[in-house]
Structure formats: C-alpha cells, structure tokens
Amino acid sequence: MTTRKGGEIITDRLIAEGIDHVFGVCGHGNVGLLDCMYERRDELRLVSPRHEQTAVHMADGYFRVSHRPAATLTSTGPGSANQIMGLAVAQTDSSAVLAITANVPTSQFNRGAFQELNRHHQADFNNVIKPVVKRSFQPSRVEMLPLAMRQAMQEMTTGRPGPVNLDIPYNLFQEEAEVPDEPPGGAFGKRRSGASAEDVSRAVDMLLGAERPVLFIGHGVTLSEAGPELTALAHRLRIPVISSPNGMGAMDMEDPLSLGFIGRNGAYQANHAGRHADLVLAVGARFDDRSASSWKPGYSWNFPHTKLIHVDVDHAEIGRNYLPDLPILADARSFLRQILAELEGRDLPAEERLKGWAADIAGWTQEWDAYIAPNWGSEAMPISPFRVVEECQKVLPPDAILSLDSGVHHNWYMQFWKARNPQSMLNTWGYSGMGFGPSSILGAKLAAPDKVCVSICGDGGFTMVPHVLCTAVEYNIPVVWVVWNNFAWGAIRDLQYGYFGGREYGTAFTQGDNKTPYNPDFAAWARAAGVAGYTVTRPGDFAGTLEEAIRLNRPALIDVHVDADIRPPATGSWELPPLKPKEPVFGSPWRP
Template identity: 75%
Template sequence: MAKKKGGDYIAETLVREKIPYVFGVCGHGTVGLIDRLYDVKDEVQMISPRHEQTAVHMADAFFRVSHRVAATLTSTGPGSANQIMGLAVAQTDSSAILAITANVPTQQFNRGPFQELNLHHQADFNNVIRPVVKRSFQPTRVEMLPLAMRQACATMTTGRPGPVNLDIPYNLFQEEGDLAEEAVGSAFGVRRPGGSPDDVLATVDAILAAERPVLFVGHGMALSEGGPELTELARWMSIPVVSSPNGMGTLDMTDALSLGFIGRNGAYQANQAGRHADLVLAIGARFDDRSASSWQPGYSWNFPSTKLIHVDLDHAELTRNYTPDLAIQADARTFIRQVLTELANRAVGREPRLTSWLEQIDGWRKEWEAFVAPGFAAHQQPIRPERIVADCMKVLPDDAILSFDAGIHHNWFMQFWKARAPQNMLNSWGYSGMGFGPSAILGAKLAAPDRVCVSVCGDGGFTMVPHVLCTAVEYNIPVVWVVWNNFAWGAIRDLQYGYFDGREYGTAFYQGENSQPYNPDFAAWARAAGVEGFTVTRSEDFAGTLEAAIRMNRPVLIDVHVDADIRPPTTGSWALPPLQPKQPAFGTAWRPA
C-alpha cells in the first residue's frame, strides 16, 4: 500500500472500471476531485452540461445504448439534489450509473456548515437520495474509499442494474491514506443465473401444449442482450411477441410475429392476443399499469384464466402484480438458451405451428391497419401526429436511436413505431420524467457516435431543459431535436377533456387575455444557442427538413406544429381511481366465459 490522495484513488478507479465519461457540474465541494480528473482526462472525459438533471439523463442513456457505465459528479447540496428526478428515472428503468456526490467535510459534520443537511443526522444527503438508488455509500475516511467503490461498482451492475451513490465528504478528495488497489467491481452481464432444470422442463411442456401462446418481453430482455435468442425461440415455435416500450426491438418489429406494444395505447392486435391467449410467457417484463390496462381483466390480460409463466432477474417483480402459475428467477437470455437447448434435446421440429392462432392475429392486425391508415396518408395543417411517425419511419435509418419524453407524442410512437433492434428506443417509462428525452439523446450520441440520434420531445418537456442546446454546441454533439409543438401539456389536457367535460385549466399554453396559443420560437431559440433551427407547419415539408438535418451532422432543432386535437386511438384502458376508466376507442374488452 502507498500513501495516496482520495481524489487520485477515485480517478484511478474510474480508469480501472473503464468508465469513459463523467457527466458533472462543478461546485466548491468537487474542485478537489475535478483537479485529479484532469490527470486522467485522456481516459475519462468530463462533460459538463448546464444542469445536474441533464447530467444524469446523459449517463442513463449512455448505459441504455452501450451497456457501459458512466459516472455523474455533483457538488454539495443543491447540485446533488438537482439529480433526484434523473436518478428516479434511471432506477425505475434499470440503468446503472455511478452517482458521485460531494458532501461537507467530516471536520464540520453537524455544525451546520454551508449546504449541510443535519436536521435528523449529520451530513444527511444519503436519506435524500436513498429512495432513487440501489444503495448509497458514505465513506468518512480515505481508507474507506477502496471498499466503498468496489461495492458500489458491483452493486450497480449485479442483478437488476441501477444507479448507486457514493456520497463523499469533500475533504477526502485531498486527504491522503494508505490505499490498496482494489480489483474491478463491475460485473454487468457476467453473472447470469438460469432457471432450475424442472422449471425449464415445465416451461417447454407448457409451450408445446398451448394453442394460443404469447411471449411478453420487457426491458430485461434488452438488458440481457437476448434478442437473438428471443428471435430464434419465437420463430422456432411460431409464438407471437408483445413488448413493453423498453423491450421494443428485441424482436425486429417488422417481423410478422411482432405484435407491438400492449396496454391503453398499444396496438389492437397486441391487446387482442393478450386477452385471448391461453399461455403468456413473460420474460424480463413487469406488468406495470400502462402495459396491463391497470390490471383490469379483459382489456390486456386475463389472468388467472390465462396461464402465466413469469421469468425475471428481480424476484420482487415475480408476484408484484400477478401471481404466476410458475415464477422463475433467471436472466432472460440464459433462460431462453435453456429452453432452446431443451427443444433441441426433444428434437422439436421447426415447421410452422399454431396456424389458426396466427391467422386470427393477422385478422386483428388488418382490422387495426385499415382503421388507422387514413390518418397516415392525410396532409393537413396543423400536421396530423401520424405524419410525424410515418415520416420518421421513412427517413431515419434502421439503426437510428430515438429518445422520448413523457407526453402525447410518446403515446403515438409507442403505438406505431417499429424498432428494428433493441436499445434504439429510449423511453422515460417507469418514472416518466419530463426532460429525459432532450437530455438523454446527448448521452446516446456519445455512446453511438456513428449513428443518427433524434429526440422527439414535447414542447413542454423541451422547455424544461433548453440548456441542452448549449451542451450540444460546446461538445460538438450532432443530434436532432424534433419538438412536438402542440401548444399544451397535451396528454393531461386530453385527460381533462375526457374526464371533466372539456373543462381545460392550466394545461394549454396561452398568452394574454385573448387566449392566443403561445410558445417561444423554438427555432430562433436554437439559433441563438448556435444550433441550426427550422420551423415546420406543413406536413409536406417535414420529411425533407428531417433529411436535411441529418445530413448536416451538427446539432439541429426542428419545431413541428402538430394538431393537438387528434388523439392516439386507445385499444386498452388506464385507470385513474376513483374516476371510471374509459372504454377503448377501438375494440372492446373480452373475458373468457
């Protein structure tokens, strides 16, 4: 062991852990560590966005796209508090992030120094951050850093990934101690538990016996990188696949076996298959309220009438919302490989199966496509939402990465986008944080610099984080923002229209007493920041503008004026208790007799 400053040890550990970026905002508490990061800047680049929330969203997206961990760095007090929403998004959507926060020096604990929280415990930021991370560590001596960092790196990448926090009193960055170099702690994708032999046998028996099976896959499938195995299983056994938004693309969504998203704003064929299935094999999916029509029987699923086999790495998900007939704690890819091996051992043929079931699903798909087709073909002002989805599908390459905020625009893309591969569609799903999409696309581009990266974001969400323009220009990150401008908090305004007789209040963007629709000139705002800006009000112009933006290979914003009065056609349901849930706009609920 050798005497070493804590800041040096942290910087060297980031290099050892192969963490390529620190997304951080400086502060008095972090200057001692930033000075040490200067020495490793060729291996760990510090990127400083203009807000800590954006720093976390960038690290989140970097992990989602690359499955590599990035770190964040925030200073004592408000800077660290600013990242709470971003960490909540990362935690609920299972993104590993090493969130380093500075705290007051140990010499001043409980004396109420600048930015200390001490009402209940000294240097008490841990209790602020604890609900949104897997674990918060607070070493209070330099000698505690090696163990804390090793455990933090292992915790964030083992099992279900998620953010962890290292809350470090800032005197440790400059103080010295006897520090031994610890082994690498990160273990993402290394520890992959499988199902028991009996569970694998029972699963294969159930698949072979089922007449109307469905595979339901979520983010766990993408995190396990099990797309090729999923595709082989689906095609071998002719099983249709329904996916959550974060599972989209694990089976190419242009494949006939891909039914799309399920739930209130799902595709009709997905909800029909879910409620008519006799077996659902759910892998790496958690049955949240929006993909389960708020657990109302007959709208998306019919458990317990339908047999459920639920496979997930996180044991807490296995009985959270439904009680499975068979619960299996396992990594998605490992488990599917076990199933494929058992099918091969039984010499199960690869000839087409389930013809009647697939024909029935194809009929539902054709009904749905006929119903929605007119909107995709229409040109009008303001622009129909379907045109934005259609032109993005026409213009963007198959490997383009899209990020979305929460909002009505996201509902349209969930319902109609066809992801060709996993990790191409970045959603703020579990916590639904606004500002995620415009910020995350920056981290996505750093993870995949050779791919087209586009943020489709609401006007409300973009206005929360407009400083992303500055970061893109400062660090030359060539992304495209498509601002879905409907002059409203559109998704919530639609709830007011649907549940409260159109009594809109506080959801439309108006200026002055004459109630004229108002938004800033987003394109001019972009140009003021050094970003190329365009405004599109005619649907005929959008595809060409998007093509030009991609060719520029620089930061570009497109302000698109979209009709706020055209809503995604619901095919499932969503409950806001105690309000009475609305019935689907297309199709009806169905329960077995």
Template identity: 75%
Template sequence: MTEKKGGEIIADFLVREEIPYVFGICGHGNVGLLDPLLDVQDKVKLVSPRHEQTAAHMADGFFRVSHKPAATLTSTGPGSANLIMGLAVAQTDSSAIFSITANVPTSQFNRGPFQELNQHHQADFNNVIKPVVKRSFQPTRVEMLPLAMRQAATTMTTGRPGPVNLDVPYNLFQESAEVKDEAAWNGFNTRRNGASNEDVARVADWLLEAQRPVLFIGHGVTLSEASEELTALAKRLSIPVISSPNGMGCIDMRDPLSLGFIGRNGAFASNQAGRRADLVLAIGARFDDRSASSWKPGYSWNFPSTRLVHVDLDHAELGRNYPPDIAILADARAFLRQLLAELDRRKAGTEPRLPEWHAAIAGWRKEWKDFIQPGFETHSSPIRPERIVADCRAVLPDDAIISLDSGIHHNWFMQFWEARRPRTMLNTWGYSGMGFGPSAILGAKLAAPDKVCVSICGDGGFTMVPHVLCTAVEYNIAVVWVVWNNFAWGAIRDLQYAYFGGREYGTAFYHGQNKERYNPDFAMWAKAAGVAGHTVTRSQDFAGVLREAVASNQPALIDVHVDADIRPPATGAWELPPIPPKEPVFGAPWSPLG
C-alpha cells in the same frame, strides 16, 4: 500500499472500472476532484452540461445504448439534489449510473455549515438520495474509499442494474492515506443465473401444448442482450411477441411475429392476443399499469384464466401484480438459451405451428390497419400526429436511436413506432420524468457516435431542459431534436377534456395579454444557442427537413406544429382511481367466461 489523495483514488478507480465519461458540474464541494480528473482525461472524459438533471439523464442514455456505466459528479447541496429526478428515472428503468456527490467536510458535520442537511442526521444527503438508488455509500475516511467504490460498482451492475451513490465529504478529495487498490468489478452481464432443469422442461411442455401462446418481453430482455435468443424462440415455435416500450426492437418490429405494445395505447392485435391467449411467457417484464390496462381483466390480459410463466432477474417483480403459475428467477438470456437447448434435445418446433392462432391475429391486424391507415396518408396543417411517426419511420435508418419524453407524443410512438433493433428506443417509462428525452439523447450519441440520434420531445418537456442546446454545441454532439409543438401539456389536457366535460384549466399555453396560444420560437431559440433551427407547419415539408437535419451531422432542432385535437386511438384502458376509465376507442374487453 501507496499513499494517495482521495481524489486520485477515485480517478484511478474510474479508469480501472472502465467508466469512460463523467457527466458533472463543478462546485466548491467537488473542486478537489476536478484536478485528479484532469490527469486521467485521456481515459475518463469530463462532460459538463448546464444542469445536474441533464447529467443524470445523459449517463442514463449512455448506459442504455452502450451497456457501460458512466458516472455523474455533483457538488454539495443543491447540485446533488438536482440529480434526484434523473436518478429516479434510471432506477425505475433499471439503468446503471455511478453517482458521485460531494458533502460537507467531516470536521464540520452537524455544525450547520454551508449546504449541510442536518435536521435528523449529520451530512444527511444519503437519506435524500436513498429512495432513488440501489445503495448509497458515505465513506468518512480516505481509507474507506477503495472498498466503498468496489461495493458500489458491484451493486450497480449485479442482478437488476441501477444507479448507486458515493457520497464523499469534500475533505476526502484532498486528504491522503496509504491504501491498497481494490480490484475492478466491471461485471455487467458477465455473471448470469439460470433456471432449474425441471422448470425449463415444464415451460417447454406448456409452450408445446398451448394453442394460443404469446411472449411478453420487457427491458430485462434488452438488458440481457437476448435479442438473438428471443427471436430464435419466437420463430422456432411460431409464437407472437408483445413488447413493453423498453423491450421494443429485441425482435424486429416489422417481423410478422411482432405485435407491438399492449395496454391503452397498444396496437389492437396486441390487446386482442393478450386477452385471448391461453399461455403467456413473460420475460423481463413488469406488468405495470400501462402495459396491463390498469390490471382490469379482459382489457389486455385475462389472468388467472390464462396460464402465466414469469421469468425475471428481480425476485420482487415475480408475483408483484399477477401470481404466476411458474415463477422463475433467472437472467433472460440464460433462460432463453436453456429453453432453446431443451427444444433441441426434444427436436421440437421445427415446423410452422398454430395456423388458427396466426389467422386470427392476421384478421385483427387488417381491422386495425383499415382503421388507422387514413391518418397516416393525410397531409394537413397543423400536422396529424401519425404523419410525424410515418415520416420518422421513412427517413431514419434502421439503426437510428430515438429518445422519447413523457407526453402525448410518447403515446403515439408507443403505438406506431417500429424499432428494428434493440437499444434503439429510449423511454422514460417507470417514473416518466419530463426532460429525459432531450437530455438522454446526448448520452446516447456519445455511446454511439456513428448512429443517427433523434429526440422526439414535447414542447413542455423541451422547455424544461432547453440548456441541452448549449451542451450539444460545446461538445459537438450531433443530435436532432424534434419538438412536438401542440401548445399544451397535451396528454393532461386530453385527460381534462375526457373526464371533466371538456373543461380546461392550466394545461394549455396562452399568451398572457391576448390569450392566444403561445410558445417560444423554438427554432430561433436553437439558433441563439448555435444550433440549426427549423420550423415546420405543413406535413409535406417535415420529411425533407428531417432528412436535411440528419444529413448535416450537426446539432439541429425542428419545431413541428402538431394538431392537438387528434388523440391516439385507445385499444385498452388506463384507470385514474376513483375516476372510471374510458372504454377503448377500438375493440372491446373480452372475458373467457363470456
């Protein structure tokens, strides 16, 4: 037993838990923890962005790339409230964050001190943060800190990872008690559960019987670090792979077996294969509305006509949207290794298979390529969206990490990006929070300092978090922002045009006096912050400017003027009830019943 201040207990725990970064902003409520963090700065580095939302996104990006959790630190009241959106993004995309928030001192509970929430319960920030974390812990004595922190760390990385919260009344940082340190957990991906032998054997039977099988993979495969096993299974049984955005790169997307994304902005071959498959083996994927064409039969999938095997670490996802024929609660890598071992035992799947299925897929690929190729080859000003994707593919190295925000640019990259490796495409998918992309790329670069890290973000999203420029300069984080400048909330403007007769209101950016289109001069904005700024209006210039920005190994921003009147060609559907969805631009829904 050792007598320690609460702040020292927390700092020591972060060291033992091997949490390398605290992304935090100071305040009167957490000043008592800053001094203990100074004592451990060689092992736990404090990085202070200019907004708490960005702190959460940085921790999120850091985990997605490194698979090591980082912490956030915020003060009482508004600072902690600013975390909510970032934690919601992390929770819905299964990203682990150790969130430390300060609260009012215990001696002032329920007296309405500065920044207390007490309408329904004293020091009630727990009920604010509860919906966006796996669990919120609020120790009220120093003696409670060690157990609460170990339980928080265990919760954070056990099963489906996600953010947790340690809400600390700020007197605990300075008060002392005799405590015994709890053992560190540090347990992500070290304890895995597998499937039953019977289920593994039955899945192997079905895969070998199927004539038109597909694998559908999601973030669970990425989190489980199962890329090698996934690729081995696909190649062994000649099964094409459809990926959710957070699963992209688990199989090299230039591999002939990779079909890309599915849904409204999926590739044509993916939707064709999904709706014509006779068996779908889904691993670590959720079947959300955007990857299932709003669950409309025949647009992306055809359950229950198609057999479904659903494997997931989270029991709540099994059967949430489609009742599976076999539901398996298991870690992706553990299950894939079991399945490969079963195929080894049978000496099955050693020859090329399914020639008719692959011939059909090759035909769909050719149809799609013939349709989209002209846009990739056209030079114009403003620049066609396809050119941005094509030039990023040509310039960036295979192991480059890109982050994407919410917006029309994300739809283009979902449809046409070719991730070569896992953990190289960071998406705000489940909650789709704007500001994630420009912020998370900072955390990604800290996790992988030797990798090229590029944020492709909308003009609207970047304008929400322009202070990321300051953080890059302060901490010398060499990232590149490509601002997709179409002078509008482009994705929403397109919905307005599509569903309301071409009318537009509140979705385009106009100058208040002359009503011409308006945005800040993003390049000048970057230069004012000490970041290299570039403006590109001709497609012939973008690749060279991107190459220069990457080669500089310094923070850089490229303001790219993109044609706002060219839209991703829908191959599936997305419904906004009660508005009837638009039909696909290319391809048509298909039913096995005709």
C-alpha cells in the same frame, strides 16, 4: 501500496472499472476531485451540462445505448439534490449510473456547515437520495474509498442494474492515505443466473402444450442482450411477441411475429392476443399499469384464466401484480438459451398446431391496419401526428436511436413506431420524467457517435431543459431535436377534456385575455444557442427538413406544429381512480 489522494483513488478506480465518461457540474465541494481528474483527462472525459438533472439523464442514455455505465459528479447540497428526478428515472428503468456526490467535510459534520443537511443526522444527504438508488455509500476516510467503490460498482451492475450513490465528504478528495487496490467490482453481463433444469423442462412442456401462446418481453430482454435468443425461440415455435416500451427493438418489429406494444395505446392485435392467449411467457417484463390496462381483466390480459410463466432477474417483480403459474428467477438470456437447448432434445408438435392462432392474429392485424390506414399520408394542417411518426419511420435509418420524453407524443410512438434494433428506443417509462428525452439523447450520441440520434420531445418537456442546446454546441454533439409543438401540456389537457366535461385549466400554453396560443420561437432559440433551427408548419416539409438536419451532422432542432386535437386511438384502458376509466376506441375487452 502507495500513498495517494482520495481524488486520485476515485479517478483511478473509475478508469480501472471501464468508466470513460463523467457527466458532472462543478461546485466548491468537488473542485478537489476535478483537479485529480485533470491529470487523467485523456482517459476519463468530463462532460459538463448546465444542470445536474441533465447530467444524470445523459449518463442514463449513455448506459442504455452502450450497456457501459457512466458516472455523474455533483457538489454539496443543491447540485446533488437537482439530480433526484434523473436518478428516479434511472432506477425505475434499470439503468446503471454511478452518482458521485460531495458532502461537507468530516471536520464540520453536524455544525450546520454551508449546504449541510443535519436536522436529523449529520451530513444527511444519504436519506434524500436513498429512495432513488439501489444503495448509498458514505465513506468517511480515504482508506474506505477502494472498498466502497468496488461494492458500489458491484451493486450497480449485478442483478437488476440501477443507480448507486457514493456520497463523499469533500476533504477526502485531497487527503492522502496508503491504501491497497481492490479488484474490479463491475460485472454487467458477466453474472447471468439460470433457471433450474426442472423449471426449464416444465416451461417447455407448457409452451408445447399451449394452443394460443404469446411471449411478452420487457427491458430485461434488452438489458440481457437476448434479442437473438428471443428471435430464435419465437421463430422456432412460431409464437407471437408483445413488447413493453423498453423491450421494443429486442426483436425487429418489422418481423411478422412482432405484434407491438400492449396497453391503452398499444396495437389492437397485441391487446387482443393478450386477451385471448391461453399461455403468456413473460421475460424481463413487470406488468406495469400502462402495459396491463391497469390490471383490468379482459382489457390487455386475462390472468389467472390465462396461464403465466414469469421470468425475471429481480425476485420482487415476480408475482407483484399477477401470481405466475410458474415463477422463474433467472437472467433473460440465460433462460432463453436454456429453453432453446431443451427444445433440441424434444419432439416438436406439427407446424399446423398454431395455424388457427396465427390466422386469428393476422385477422386482428388486418382489422387494425384497415382502421388506421386513412390517417397515413395526411396533408392536413396543423400537421397530423400520424404524419410525423410516418415520416420519421421513412427518413431515419434502421439503426437510428430515438429518445422519447414524457407526453402525448410518446403515446404515438408507443403505438406506431417499429424499432428495428435493440437499445435504439430510449423511454422514460417507469417514472416518466420530463426532460429525459432531450437530455438523454446527448449521452446516447456519445455512446454511439456513428449513429443518427434523434430526440422526439414535447414543447413542454423541451422547455424544462432548453440548456441542452448549450451542451450540444459546447461539446459538438450532433443530435437532432424534434419538438412536438401542440401549444399545451397535451396529454394532461386530453385527460381534462375526457374526464371533466371539456373544461381546460392550466394545461394550454396561451397569451393574453384572448387565449392566443403561445410558445417561444424554438427555432430562433436554437439558432441563438448556435444550433441549426427550423420551423415546420406544412406536412410536406417535415421529411425534407429532417433529412437536412441529419445531413448537417451538427446540433439541429426542428419545431413541428402538430395538431393537438388528434389523439392516438386507445385499444386498451388506463384507470385513474376514482374516475371511471374510458373504454377502448377500437376493439372491445374480452372475458372467457
């Protein structure tokens, strides 16, 4: 036992837990901790963006790529409040982030000190942050810090990972106490619960008895790093694989068994396979409204007519939207390994068993490919969205990391992008927070400095967090931003056009009485910040510009003028009650 400052205890514990990055913004409440971190700056790197929301998105991106958690650091009051949206994104997409927030000193609790929330409870920031974290701890003495940090790390990294908050009165950073060390609490990837032998045997029975099976995978497969096991199972039984956005890349999407994304903007063959399947094995997926066509029977899925095995590490997701015929509480990788082991002792059906199913899917894939084929290689101006996705797929290396923001551009990449590797496609899916994409790519690059990291972001989303340019230059983080410039909140404008008779209000970016399209000169904005800036208006220029931006190996931004009047072809549905949902543009719902 040694006498140490609270700030020293926190710093030492972060390093002991394997955390090597803190994304934080300074304030009067955390200068005491910053001073302690200074002593170990070679082991614990502080990266300070210009806004707390971006700090959380950077930590989120860092975790999604490396599966190693990072910490964030904010000061009392507004600084901590600024991170709420980022934490909501991390929570809904299951990213482990340790959010360290400062609060007023214990001696000033309930006195209405500077930036204290005290109308309902003293130092009451916990109640602000609780809905967006797995747990919020508020140690009030230095002696409480080691246990709180161990429990925070344990909560953050076990089961379904997610953000956890340590809200610390700032006097604790400089006060001293004699405290024992706690063992490490972080356990990501170490505690992998499996299924019962009975459930594994029954699941195999159902798989071998199915005539039209599909695998539906979500972020749980990515988080469990179960890609090899997933691929082995799919190949062993010749079962096609449908992906949610955060599961994309867990299996190489160039694999013939990969059908792509499902839902409103999914691939036709994925939706049609989901409609016609007689068994769905869902692993680490949660059947949200966008990947289930708002749960409308016959549009993406046909439960309960279709049998469902639902495997998840979070019991709250099993049966939330569809009651499974076989619910299994288990880690994705453990379960898939158990299934593969069970198959070793089984007599497998003849390979011809699923040939008819495979032929049906091949036919649907050919229909979809033929439908979209005329759009590739478009020379139209403004640039076709098809051309942007197409050129990115050609230019970027297979191990490139892509971050997508919220917006219409995201729909295009959900439908047509083929992720080649796991942990290579970062989506703000569950909470869909704008600003995630341009910010998280910075954390992704710090986690994977040898990989090409590109943010595809809308003009609206980028304008929310333009200060990411400053951070990239300040810390020499060579990422590329591709700004999808359609002069509008395009996804919402399209809803107005589709549901309200073509009336547009508040969604187009215009200037003056004549409604001239307006946006800042993004390339000039980038150059003003010290970032290489390009503007692309001709389709033939985009690929070469993207190649040059990558070759520079410095922060770069490409402003791409994209046609706002070409929309991704809906193959499923999405309901906005009480509005009547639109029917698919290609393909029709099917009910047994």
